[in-house]
Amino acid sequence: MRTAPRRAEMADAVGLMRTSAITERDHKLVHEIEINLAAMDTALAGLDCARVNGENLDMPERDTQLLETAVERIAEASQNLRTHNRQLIDTEETKQRVLLGRMMLVRNLTLILGPIAGIVLGWRLTSRLQQSVSTLAITLRSAASNKVYTVGE
Numbered sequence: 001m002r003t004a005p006r007r008a009e010m011a012d013a014v015g016l017m018r019t020s021a022i023t024e025r026d027h028k029l030v031h032e033i034e035i036n037l038a039a040m041d042t043a044l045a046g047l048d049c050a051r052v053n054g055e056n057l058d059m060p061e062r063d064t065q066l067l068e069t070a071v072e073r074i075a076e077a078s079q080n081l082r083t084h085n086r087q088l089i090d091t092e093e094t095k096q097r098v099l100l101g102r103m104m105l106v107r108n109l110t111l112i113l114g115p116i117a118g119i120v121l122g123w124r125l126t127s128r129l130q131q132s133v134s135t136l137a138i139t140l141r142s143a144a145s146n147k148v149y150t151v152g153e
Contacts, residue, residue, distance in 0.1 A: 010037060017081070023088070029081040036070040036077070043067040 014037060017030045043063040 007041065023084070025084055026081065029077045029084070032077040033074055033081075036073040040067055040070040040074070043070065 014030065014034055017033070018027075021027045021030050043066045
């Protein structure tokens with residue numbers, strides 16, 4: 001009865017595939033794998049019963065063909081599932097690269113334009129502050145000499 005643990009492992013693997021399937025195509029391929037595993041179990045069930053009873057029987061031709069067909073379909077569905085998942089991964093990696101490229105562009109623009117904007121803003125503020133200080137100095141000098149000057153009108 002070496003096949004029972006392997007069947008349990010396959011059932012666990014199919015359960016894992018079922019929970020990780022995210023697209024409709026994934027679900028269809030996993031369902032196809034499940035159907036063919038059930039067909040494989042059906043083909044092997046008679047052979048297991050004969051082995052339990054101590055009989056050494058060859059598998060009937062019909063069961064052999066059923067088993068071969070099921071195995072081929074499982075392999076094909078598994079390959080299609082793998083290919084589909086690879087395509088999904090490639091698509092997501094491409095999207096991630098594009099997003100990373102955009103983020104790096106914004107980062108680099110900020111690194112370049114941020115200091116330039118700071119210098120321009122600082123220059124404008126200092127020129128305005130210089131005008132305010134000049135106006136204040138003229139007003140103080142005129143107060144000391146008791147003369148009235150109008151500045152900036």
